[in-house]
Amino acid sequence: MSEDRQMLAKAETLIEALPYFQRYAGRSFVVKYGGHAMGNPEAAQDFAEDIVLLKAVGINPVVVHGGGPQIGAMLERLGVETSFVDGLRVTDKRTAEVAEMVLSGSINKELVGWIAQAGGKAIGISGKDGGLVTARKVARRSRGVGGGNAEPVDLGFVGEPATVDTAILETASRAGMIPVVAPIGAGEDGATYNINADTMAGALAAALGAARLFLLTDVAGVLNGEGELLTDLTPVDIARLETEGAITGGMIPKLQTCVDAVEAGCEAAVILDGRVPHAMLLEFFTSRGAGTLVSAS
Numbered sequence: 260m261s262e263d264r265q266m267l268a269k270a271e272t273l274i275e276a277l278p279y280f281q282r283y284a285g286r287s288f289v290v291k292y293g294g295h296a297m298g299n300p301e302a303a304q305d306f307a308e309d310i311v312l313l314k315a316v317g318i319n320p321v322v323v324h325g326g327g328p329q330i331g332a333m334l335e336r337l338g339v340e341t342s343f344v345d346g347l348r349v350t351d352k353r354t355a356e357v358a359e360m361v362l363s364g365s366i367n368k369e370l371v372g373w374i375a376q377a378g379g380k381a382i383g384i385s386g387k388d389g390g391l392v393t394a395r396k397v398a399r400r401s402r403g404v405g406g407g408n409a410e411p412v413d414l415g416f417v418g419e420p421a422t423v424d425t426a427i428l429e430t431a432s433r434a435g436m437i438p439v440v441a442p443i444g445a446g447e448d449g450a451t452y453n454i455n456a457d458t459m460a461g462a463l464a465a466a467l468g469a470a471r472l473f474l475l476t477d478v479a480g481v482l483n484g485e486g487e488l489l490t491d492l493t494p495v496d497i498a499r500l501e502t503e504g505a506i507t508g509g510m511i512p513k514l515q516t517c518v519d520a521v522e523a524g525c526e527a528a529v530i531l532d533g534r535v536p537h538a539m540l541l542e543f544f545t546s547r548g549a550g551t552l553v554s555a556s
């Protein structure tokens with residue numbers, strides 16, 4: 260391509276994005292960055308640039324991060340065994356301490372650093388800060404599909420957001436900052452609860468009335484039993500896939516989050532491959548969408 264044609268193509272890409280900038284300026288986007296997607300430092304830098312660009316065009320991004328694999332690695336180093344039920348980590352007191360240390364400590368600050376490198380101002384918090392989230396203990400769960408006969412398991416200090424006060428997010432956004440939220444919350448009893456990061460992101464998206472919820476992971480999107488990408492899903496489709504047993508592990512809380520978010524008024528929730536450079540920008544601002552888009556109908 261000649262240099263002139265290349266310049267023209269760049270200008271056209273920007274113009275293609277203009278209606279989106281205009282339509283979504285002032286709205287909130289909640290972006291969940293999964294622990295699996297974080298493995299690649301280059302993709303992480305691209306991710307941070309995308310977030311800073313959203314902020315620069317007047318959108319208010321709120322980042323929620325995971326860190327499941329990183330918590331797992333730290334538990335292994337400490338010789339603590341760990342297990343999951345329906346994609347949720349069974350969390351005793353020691354595990355909750357390690358989860359908070361890894362999530363609120365190292366990962367949260369790493370992401371704040373990446374955003375700063377990309378020229379943005381991020382503020383790292385957890386659900387405990389500014390009364391953002393009050394957690395309640397999740398109910399006992401049966402193990403996996405067809406686990407109906409098994410004794411339900413007590414997941415310990417696994418929480419879900421019971422109340423959300425978005426004031427701290429709005430204050431930070433108004434001040435030009437990008438909130439980066441670790442999925443940890445305090446219960447009314449003062450205990451620390453480990454919250455699945457997808458669930459946390461969905462609760463914030465619902466409370467903010469976010470225009471979009473992006474869940475960045477390490478797969479192309481939701482795959483059917485044949486391994487093919489499903490590009491558009493509704494809550495009815497998701498219920499069918501779950502009954503068929505096509506959804507397992509971490510995809511269970513992810514899809515439940517999408518359903519809850521769109522039913523609470525979020526326009527769309529998108530599951531995207533966070534390993535693909537600039538996946539979120541390409542999905543949102545151009546016609547070259549990727550991943551799985553969940554909408555109410």
Ligand SMILES: Nc1ncnc2c1ncn2[C@@H]1O[C@H](COP(=O)(O)OP(=O)(O)O)[C@@H](O)[C@H]1O
Nearest residue numbers: 293294295476477478481482505506507509510
């Ligand atoms: N139907 C499905 N389509 C895609 N991925 C699925 C499906 N069912 C289960 N998964 C699993 O869900 C994982 C994504 O969830 P998770 O490991 O919690 O990621 P993250 O750390 O990004 O939240 C995928 O890597 C895949 O192994």
Ligand SMILES: CC(=O)N[C@@H](CCC(=O)OP(=O)(O)O)C(=O)O
Nearest residue numbers: 293294325326327347348455456
């Ligand atoms: C209760 C529960 O399962 N909490 C998660 C929190 C981190 C998380 O959700 O990280 P990803 O998004 O990277 O999976 C955990 O302990 O792994």
